[in-house]
Amino acid sequence: MMGLGLDGYDPDSQNDAAVAFRIRVVEDEQRIPLHQHRKGQLILALRGAITCEVENAMLMVPPQYAVWIPGQVPHSNKATPSAQLCFLFIEPGAVTLPEHCCTLKISPLVRELILTLASKTVGQLRLDATSRLVGVLFDELPQQPQEQLQLPVSPHPKIRLMSETMAEEPAVWQTLTQWAQRFAMSERNLARLVVKETGLSFRRWRHQLQLIVALQLLIGGKSVQQVAQSLGYDSTTAFITMFKKGLGQTPARYVANLATTSQ
Numbered sequence: 001m002m003g004l005g006l007d008g009y010d011p012d013s014q015n016d017a018a019v020a021f022r023i024r025v026v027e028d029e030q031r032i033p034l035h036q037h038r039k040g041q042l043i044l045a046l047r048g049a050i051t052c053e054v055e056n057a058m059l060m061v062p063p064q065y066a067v068w069i070p071g072q073v074p075h076s077n078k079a080t081p082s083a084q085l086c087f088l089f090i091e092p093g094a095v096t097l098p099e100h101c102c103t104l105k106i107s108p109l110v111r112e113l114i115l116t117l118a119s120k121t122v123g124q125l126r127l128d129a130t131s132r133l134v135g136v137l138f139d140e141l142p143q144q145p146q147e148q149l150q151l152p153v154s155p156h157p158k159i160r161l162m163s164e165t166m167a168e169e170p171a172v173w174q175t176l177t178q179w180a181q182r183f184a185m186s187e188r189n190l191a192r193l194v195v196k197e198t199g200l201s202f203r204r205w206r207h208q209l210q211l212i213v214a215l216q217l218l219i220g221g222k223s224v225q226q227v228a229q230s231l232g233y234d235s236t237t238a239f240i241t242m243f244k245k246g247l248g249q250t251p252a253r254y255v256a257n258l259a260t261t262s263q
Contacts, residue, residue: 011089012038016125018090018134020118022046025083032077039089040097041069042141044106044114048083049219051212052076054101058163059150060212062219064111064257066104066144068097075101080220088114095138104144113137148246149215151208152198158183158190159197163209170213171232176202211246214239224251 011019025048043050044066052059052067054075059067069075071092079085090097106114116133124130153163166173173179180187194202210231217227228239243251 017094020088020114022118023085025079030079034074034076036072036074038071040071042088043067044086046084048080050079056154057150057152059103062215066106068104069101086114086118096142103147103149105147110140151212154197156197166209174232218255
């Protein structure tokens, strides 16, 4: 059983085109502080969820999704308790993937290819059969669609404080008016700052954060009603409407699909 680390193994120490590791998160190792790799890294969630933070974004990865982190990009990871993950490290230039961090929806075929690669020993990585498997994986990876399960953030202290506080106390810190009063500035100026730093209006930015928090709570076992209350919604129906608008499905259907595909 492993935490979020690799028990001292450095994936950058060898030059195989792709190497994968299956990880089970233990209770006291749910977070990796800021670090980076020479290789690109794909973090695939099998059970539970992981949140990855980079300089300008917070990315949420529920089951059947993965976060792609190009090489040399500093990032930190935080997983839900007992999450099961798979780390895929890719040699620079081995396959064409986005040059920016993003969340990808992973097909069942790609998921199984990554898991098969993770079962290989170091010696088996050099076999022709493994090379063919990696070739198919590299054919399929660029075709995985990007999903908007990320929250634009920035190093700006006000934006950072807002994102961290609203993630911890979403039912309390909801409105632009509250934050304008907190920062002793006008709502108009704060609204402009949010757009400048994140590219989104405050309302859209808040809803994106709510989606990330909602997924964390739902995957953690909270009911739809409990999540709605945690986010400060007056009615469960209003929360369901927001969730469906953002992810295309009701919360119950979305979580049910995650449970089916992660088995």
